[in-house]
Amino acid sequence: MNVETFVENYYVERKNTDSLKWDLLEERFGDADLLPMWVADMEFKAPDGVFEALTERIQHGAYGYSFVPDSYYQAFSDWMEKYFGYKVDKEWCRPATGVVSALYWFMNCFTAEKDAVLITPPVYYPFFSVVNDLNRTLVTVDMTDNDGRFELDFDQLEQAIVDNNVKLFLLCSPHNPAGRVWTEDELEKMLAICDKHDVLVIADEIHQDFALHHHKHIPAPLIADGKYRDRILLVNAASKTFNLPGLVHANIVIENPALRQKFDDYANQHIMSEKNLLGHIATEAAYRTGKEWLDGLRHVIEANYDYVKKELTTHIPEIRVCDLEGTYLPLIDLKGFLDPNDVKEFVQDKCRLAVDYGEWFGAAYKGYIRLNLATHPKLVKEAVERIVREYEKL
Template identity: 45%
Template structure:
């Protein structure tokens, strides 16, 4: 399907649907609920038809009692991982978690004690730092560095901070939200090598694993260097970003390590997490089985949205739009044209746009914004023009 047809068929007005992005912005944007919503990471497109059909079929039963995960659910995920990520995931490596963020909390609690140090790489998805702080662990930040307009890991600082703070756990974001990097195998190999050397366990948040552009290749953490590190990795992923079904609350926790798996099982018992939402199981399974062409079309829309936003914003030579290697989240540096303290006023008050402000991802993000591209092209173009005009004003 071409992008025009995809947008016509799946694009939807989500206003007044209790969408967090559309109807829940007042809390984060000074009481305003009239901004153009380009923040929360979900999409303004209906999910694949087969996922809707699977939900309708289950809904028509009329009985929603305690429900097992369908036998075929994990199998659909395993097949997807094999096909898209060249990874042979075994059934016994998979645990259910409601969300990737709740998975992070579960792993932190299962593997560390209050006061233990956990390292993250900022700017990064802010629930990572919340999870560390809310579980009373010590937050250690290792800033990514901008090398000629592309972010890289600062591994010397990473290793030094691990040693100095006796770090126990590392939370990797792969692909990385918000800087849209798809880490190469070599980069992952190097960072994992440091972790292993210092007995640091790795949480790999791969929720954006299927949103990859151009020639970039997502390398799922358990297969880096032919699986050399897989005993020290717990990978988290979901069909939620891939197929826009985040509200259904079904995610996967994967580890090849028997020892880590047992600790996770203990924690899951302790947290009384047993089974997921039956609607979510069915939607995820149907999407994995039948949604691949929907995903390919969705990615084309994102790619075009990125190109058009970049073209509009580059009319002001002082705005830097980072390459979109993965995710549908575009990272933009406004520091050359807007004083960092003025970004909220310019973007929110003058342009009338709700974005994720850079400092939400860590102090080093101040002066940047993150724009969600998973919406109709007209809205992306409108937002580009609004930002240009507001910066001019």
């Protein structure tokens, strides 16, 4: 599906629909009249197959307690095998009410208070919250922006693990907001270090379906022919991929039977929630029917990114639009023409945009903004034109 067809078929206005992104601007930014380019969901309807499956269930009229059926696990496993070469056994899977929920469960289940947990900023801000909220010890290894490509220093990573006696590594793969799709070599280096020092790994792979252009996402359990699979707690979801996050459903995959048992014991005591009927219905339908839709969406994201990069760098020589190998959320460095302390005033008060600010992802990244490009090209154009116009007035 080309960009025009996708946008024509699926774009939808979301204002006044209890949308966090559109209707909580006053609460979150102190200003309701901003163009929202923040938070990672989309202005696109989910695939037709999702709409049909939900509609059928809604029309049934009774929404009683449910369970996740075998057909769900088959659809999930088929998706993982077809697109990532990962054959997922139903036994390894546990449904979760969202990826962030799973991060909190894992942290509670597999670490103790004060245990050191490693993250690699700039990174999705709940990675900080889950460590801090649960009184674990936060250890950070900042990634370096090498001319728009964010990279990790593996010696530094290992040193931080040794120095702080790190127990758990929170891996974001692909990495939001660094925009990296980790290579096999990088993943192998990270996992080998974790293995050497007996560090457990949570792999948050919610952005797995957004490896753009020629980049290829590899699920962490497959690295080195599965050598590290026993220390990996994988969590992914169809929510980011198919614009379903309001249905709060995600997949936990734990191959190691001992870790799985530990998780089940934890769940028996602490996770008393039932299954979200509509969440797993939508997810199964998305895996079964959503591929063409996803290809169309990827074209939209790639075209939006190419446009943003070209327009901004043509009109603003001092700006840097970071590489986007994966996700739909590029970082843009404004430090070339703005003092980091002036970025918010420029972006919010002058450009009238709601964005995610770099410092939300790590103190060192003040001066960057993150733009959400999973939206109508006309909104991306509007955002870019505002930035260029206000830059020219400086």
